[in-house]
Amino acid sequence: MSSSTLDAAALERLVAAAVAAPSLHNTQPWRFRLDTDTRTVCIHAAPDRALRHTDPVGRAVHLSVGCAVLNLRVAAAHFGWEPVTRLLPCPDRPALLATVRLAESVRDAPSTGLYEAVWRRHSSRFPFSGRPLPSDLLTELTEAAHLEGATLRFPRHNDTDRVLRPTREAELRNRADVDRAAESRRLVSGPHSRSLGLPSAALGPQDARDRMPMRDFGAHRHQEVLPARTFETRPTLALLSTAHDRRTDWLRAGQALERVLLLATLGGVRASLLHQAMEWPDLRGALDDLPVDGPRVHTQMVIRFGYGPEGPASPRRPVEEAMEGDG
Ligand SMILES: Cc1cc2nc3c(=O)[nH]c(=O)nc-3n(C[C@H](O)[C@H](O)[C@H](O)COP(=O)(O)O)c2cc1C
Numbered sequence: 001m002s003s004s005t006l007d008a009a010a011l012e013r014l015v016a017a018a019v020a021a022p023s024l025h026n027t028q029p030w031r032f033r034l035d036t037d038t039r040t041v042c043i044h045a046a047p048d049r050a051l052r053h054t055d056p057v058g059r060a061v062h063l064s065v066g067c068a069v070l071n072l073r074v075a076a077a078h079f080g081w082e083p084v085t086r087l088l089p090c091p092d093r094p095a096l097l098a099t100v101r102l103a104e105s106v107r108d109a110p111s112t113g114l115y116e117a118v119w120r121r122h123s124s125r126f127p128f129s130g131r132p133l134p135s136d137l138l139t140e141l142t143e144a145a146h147l148e149g150a151t152l153r154f155p156r157h158n159d160t161d162r163v164l165r166p167t168r169e170a171e172l173r174n175r176a177d178v179d180r181a182a183e184s185r186r187l188v189s190g191p192h193s194r195s196l197g198l199p200s201a202a203l204g205p206q207d208a209r210d211r212m213p214m215r216d217f218g219a220h221r222h223q224e225v226l227p228a229r230t231f232e233t234r235p236t237l238a239l240l241s242t243a244h245d246r247r248t249d250w251l252r253a254g255q256a257l258e259r260v261l262l263l264a265t266l267g268g269v270r271a272s273l274l275h276q277a278m279e280w281p282d283l284r285g286a287l288d289d290l291p292v293d294g295p296r297v298h299t300q301m302v303i304r305f306g307y308g309p310e311g312p313a314s315p316r317r318p319v320e321e322a323m324e325g326d327g
Pocket of ligand 1: 021026063215274314
């Protein structure tokens with residue numbers, strides 16, 4: 001693809017990469033529009049895809065869109081464009097979350113391999129081996145988050161329970177909350193929803209020891225369908241956070257999350273997300289001062305890393321459905 005022409009096929013590749021991003025319950029809460037005059041891709045929130053009980057203020061929508069923006073940037077650079085990104089560029093258009101202008105690149109960018117990882121990354125909700133990640137990789141993941149304006153902290157193993165306890169409590173609350181459970185259950189795809197939500201193959205088992213609070217998307221998973229398994233005893237958990245908690249911080253956190261996940265994928269490391277505690281302000285706040293000797297921050301995501309089976313691909317809506325016409 002030449003960097004001087006942006007034809008329909010090129011645009012399709014860019015948007016396909018963007019929609020390969022992770023999103024809350026695979027809701028894919030984004031829409032894309034190309035402004036041909038300025039060669040700018042506009043990324044809007046899709047209000048009809050928001051989960052109003054699980055994500056009442058739209059923080060997870062911003063995180064998800066941030067992930068898509070990072071993928072779009074990675075794809076643009078891969079095809080020779082210089083992506084110039086602006087977050088919340090128009091105060092009077094709050095649903096316009098970001099723009100990425102495809103500027104002519106003055107030089108050949110070195111390949112980072114991240115573009116290939118866009119297609120290989122999948123959430124893996126299976127037990128991991130418990131083998132620790134190499135310290136070099138931990139450093140690289142931390143730097144990747146930093147590059148996007150966020151912080152990645154790896155709590156000490158002694159603090160594992162301090163991370164898992166609020167997550168477990170949130171998981172219990174989510175299951176007991178009729179509206180949230182219904183929202184989640186609706187997104188576990190049945191025959192009517194082939195391009196949104198989670199296929200049953202992606203769900204993963206519960207922890208037989210009830211220690212690792214994997215999300216029960218079906219709200220009341222049936223053991224006979226998916227027997228519980230024993231999860232790693234010493235998980236590698238990371239907390240992604242930002243210094244502030246504004247909409248731009250959520251979008252930055254999303255970009256940081258996706259950069260971290262792509263880098264982990266390149267390193268052969270699987271990941272799953274434990275977002276439950278983020279959905280209850282008091283439980284989210286309980287994670288903001290970990291480690292106890294660090295500054296108080298705003299936690300945006302709990303990530304579980306490890307070595308284990310590749311997660312299955314979850315479906316995506318076709319690119320043309322994620323595109324808006326002119327206007
Ligand atoms: C904001 C956000 C919150 C998420 N929360 C969870 C979660 O709590 N548990 C989980 O297993 N996956 C979680 N995910 C992962 C999505 O379920 C996953 O990205 C989506 O189903 C698409 O699948 P894929 O990641 O394999 O492409 C979350 C993703 C995002 C962006």
